[in-house]
Amino acid sequence: MNELLAFQKTASRLSFKKASDELNLTPSTVSHLVRSLEERLKTRLLNRTTRSVSLTEPGQKLFGQLNSILNNLTQAVDELDTDDKQPNGTIRISVNEIAAPILLDKLGKEFRETFPNVHVELIVDNRLIDTVAEGFDAGIRLRDTVPQDMVAVPVIKDFRFVVAAATTYIEKHGLPTQPSDLLEHNCIGFRFQSGRLYEWEFKRKDKRMVIDVKGTMTTNNPGLIMKAVKNGVGIGHIAEPLIKKEVESKELTVLLDDWNPGWPGLYLYFPRNRHMPSGLRAVIDTLRDN
Numbered sequence: 001m002n003e004l005l006a007f008q009k010t011a012s013r014l015s016f017k018k019a020s021d022e023l024n025l026t027p028s029t030v031s032h033l034v035r036s037l038e039e040r041l042k043t044r045l046l047n048r049t050t051r052s053v054s055l056t057e058p059g060q061k062l063f064g065q066l067n068s069i070l071n072n073l074t075q076a077v078d079e080l081d082t083d084d085k086q087p088n089g090t091i092r093i094s095v096n097e098i099a100a101p102i103l104l105d106k107l108g109k110e111f112r113e114t115f116p117n118v119h120v121e122l123i124v125d126n127r128l129i130d131t132v133a134e135g136f137d138a139g140i141r142l143r144d145t146v147p148q149d150m151v152a153v154p155v156i157k158d159f160r161f162v163v164a165a166a167t168t169y170i171e172k173h174g175l176p177t178q179p180s181d182l183l184e185h186n187c188i189g190f191r192f193q194s195g196r197l198y199e200w201e202f203k204r205k206d207k208r209m210v211i212d213v214k215g216t217m218t219t220n221n222p223g224l225i226m227k228a229v230k231n232g233v234g235i236g237h238i239a240e241p242l243i244k245k246e247v248e249s250k251e252l253t254v255l256l257d258d259w260n261p262g263w264p265g266l267y268l269y270f271p272r273n274r275h276m277p278s279g280l281r282a283v284i285d286t287l288r289d290n
Contacts (some may be wrong), residue, residue, distance in 0.1 A: 006033035006047060008070055011063040012135055014053045064133030071137075072275040087278035088117035094139040096126045097222045098239045099266050102156065103140065104288070111286050118279040126193055126220070132271055137280050143264035150269040154289045157265040160240045163200070163255040168232040170253060176235075179209045180261055186234035187213035191220045200237050203261035239263075265289070 009019035009030070016034075017029040023030060038045050045059035055063060095103060100122060107120055123136070131139040139146075146152045164180070179202045190198040197218070202209040215234050219225060226243065229236035229252065240260075246252040254260070268287055270280065282289050 002224055003033045003037035003040070004066060007037050007059075008028045008063065008066050010034055010046065010053065012056055012058060012067065014055075014213045016053065053137070054271055063135060064130065066272070067135040068118065068132060071277070086117050087115050087282040089277050089279040090119040091138070091277065091279045091283055092119055092123065093138045093268075093283070094129055094131050095122050095124055096141060098242070099140045101223075102123050102241055102266065106155075106287050107283065111282075113153045115279070115282045118282050120145055120283060122280075131269075137277065138268050138270040138283070140268050143267050146267050146269045149272065151272055152269045153269040153284055153287070155266045155268050155287045156241060157289050158257070158262055159265065160260045160262050161237055162240045162241055162243075162257070162260040163235055164229055164238050164247070164252045165235045165255055166230055166232040166252055167250065168231075169234065172232075176255055179211050179256060182211050182213050183234065185213075185215075186217075187215040188225050188228050188234045188236045189213060189215055189218035190222070190225060190237065191218055193220060198237070201261060202227070202259040204259050209259075 006019065006023065006025075006029075009022050010016055012116065013022070016030050020027040020030045034046060041058075043058045045062060046054050047054045047056055062075050093103070103122060111118075128141060128145055129136075129139070131137075140155060143152070143154075163176075173185060176185060179200070180201070187200075192198060197212075200211045200213055202211065213235075217228060217233060219228075222238065222242070225236045226238055228234065229243075230246065235255065240254070240283060243252050268284060270276075
């Protein structure tokens, strides 16, 4: 058990020093325990250099399963005290850059005051990762990308990606009246991690259009697109919930409103048949879109 705990802490922090601090052991002792586990399993679990620690493929697999078991065990023991014990613990959530600001709003001051013992760790990554293997309690992604073997809870059932621009940009360059007009404007491009450039999609009734927009700036970061749009750099394609306040204040304007199609909602997902930490239950109850 000591070897497994040493490996779990080292794998979660990718640092013998940080693991040793949590376990109240010396780094050399933690390293020895992990090495002993590797010898017992006849498998290398960690890649070690003088500057870094990383998981091997077998190490990643073991960590995903072990982390789940140990975390569930800890939560189960913690929750034995009383039935009305306050939710507690650290909840790790994998979230993409579109959903991250939405979660920050929903898990803000009111959540902190209601659940002071719950620590939420948001790890922003646009990849669709294996949440179990990488030690997450839950993930949040678009509905159609949620793995079928997971329990899915709606956070935002329906929303749109919309074309938007700052008032200052519109005053200088005018309003596009149809999607093809965007070819005459400075549009901020988005590049997927695969390297593919996103072509903007439009739909009005039964008519669909895809526009390969052009402009002076391209990024893979939705947050940078939003900032550039607010600064009047050009027109952006943005998740509508992210700019709700700016649209209401008329800092930004949604363009081609009847051409912006709906997208599948954002869902929080987690494994079936697993003991649910009280902290995760508090997060789910707060985020759930009824």
